[in-house]
Amino acid sequence: KAGVTQTPRYLIKTRGQQVTLSCSPISGHRSVSWYQQTPGQGLQFLFEYFSETQRNKGNFPGRFSGRQFSNSRSEMNVSTLELGDSALYLCATRTGDRGLGTEAFFGQGTRLTVV
Amino acid sequence: ILNVEQSPQSLHVQEGDSTNFTCSFPSSNFYALHWYRWETAKSPEALFVMTLNGDEKKKGRISATLNTKEGYSYLYIKGSQPEDSATYLCASSSYNNAGNMLTFGGGTRLMVKP
Numbered sequence: 673k674a675g676v677t678q679t680p681r682y683l684i685k686t687r688g689q690q691v692t693l694s695c696s697p698i699s700g701h702r703s704v705s706w707y708q709q710t711p712g713q714g715l716q717f718l719f720e721y722f723s724e725t726q727r728n729k730g731n732f733p734g735r736f737s738g739r740q741f742s743n744s745r746s747e748m749n750v751s752t753l754e755l756g757d758s759a760l761y762l763c764a765t766r767t768g769d770r771g772l773g774t775e776a777f778f779g780q781g782t783r784l785t786v787v
Numbered sequence: 788i789l790n791v792e793q794s795p796q797s798l799h800v801q802e803g804d805s806t807n808f809t810c811s812f813p814s815s816n817f818y819a820l821h822w823y824r825w826e827t828a829k830s831p832e833a834l835f836v837m838t839l840n841g842d843e844k845k846k847g848r849i850s851a852t853l854n855t856k857e858g859y860s861y862l863y864i865k866g867s868q869p870e871d872s873a874t875y876l877c878a879s880s881s882y883n884n885a886g887n888m889l890t891f892g893g894g895t896r897l898m899v900k901p
Contacts, residue, residue, distance in 0.1 A: 707891075714891045715878075715889075715891040717889065717890065717891075730888075762830075764889075775836050776821070777830075777833075778823075778832075779830060780829070780830050
């Protein structure tokens with residue numbers, strides 16, 4: 673089956689702009705989580721969506737937002753970009769409801785560079 | 788322990804060596820411990836998901852153990868091969884979250900020399 677697809681793979685934006693990243697989960701996966709990785713940092717949790725509802729949110733400013741559509745595809749948006757937002761953004765999808773004990777499947781990520 | 792911590796940060800071994808890494812995690816409200824392998828330019832891939840204290844899992848030359856009471860897990864690689872070179876991530880989840888939030892450690896970067 674097709675894997676988790678993230679688009680675009682690479683992106684260069686200017687400070688102050690906004691950006692939208694997309695994640696298409698594996699068919700049947702209803703939970704989509706977003707993570708940020710910056711140089712020297714581990715994966716930092718941004719938020720998780722399930723059935724079009726945000727279930728969890730990490731400690732990121734309100735400039736970071738997301739949504740999920742009825743087909744489980746998810747987007748994240750970062751407004752008023754700052755240099756520190758340059759990072760690899762990964763999405764991870766899981767099968768279902770309270771899938772705390774199930775593995776996550778990751779996309780290849782979107783590499784965002786803010787100049 | 789409030790965060791997930793991994794040690795060592797990096798490791799260089801010779802082909803054929805056996806090695807192990809440590810993951811420490813909060814033991815309160817623990818639900819599951821995940822191990823992922825992340826090769827350069829690829830996506831992280833799940834190795835193991837463990838939930839029970841004393842759990843041991845094995846996949847080929849790689850195995851993992853779990854101690855939920857003291858909050859640690861070990862990952863073992865027997866007879867390391869160059870293709871084992873990758874960053875190994877552990878992540879924990881807890882009952883505190885309504886959903887699927889994983890808290891990741893910083894990873895252990897393994898380099899296996901031929």
